[in-house]
Amino acid sequence: MSAEVLRGEKKAGSIPERRPPLEERKKAMPQKEEQPVGKLNYPVWRCKVCGYLCARETPPEVCPICKVSADRFERFM
Numbered sequence: 399m400s401a402e403v404l405r406g407e408k409k410a411g412s413i414p415e416r417r418p419p420l421e422e423r424k425k426a427m428p429q430k431e432e433q434p435v436g437k438l439n440y441p442v443w444r445c446k447v448c449g450y451l452c453a454r455e456t457p458p459e460v461c462p463i464c465k466v467s468a469d470r471f472e473r474f475m
Contacts, residue, residue, distance in 0.1 A: 444474035 402408035417423065443457040444450070448464040457471035 441473055442475040443471045446470050446472055 400408065403410045418426075440453040440455060442451055442453045445461045445464065445466065447466050447470055448461065450461050450463045451474060452458060457468045459468050460466070461470070
């Protein structure tokens, strides 16, 4: 900010838009493949004590949140 603006001698103007138009920005963005929603590669396990969720082949040995053992996990999905 300039001293003139701070003293009130000059009004601050708006900053012009320097980004390209939205259409050009969309074209420049890399297109990613859409994965079907709800399609997981691994089963989801839920801790019955704290509700922690993880997606992996087997439940974790120990819950990273509440520290209970793997036998307290149930298959969620």
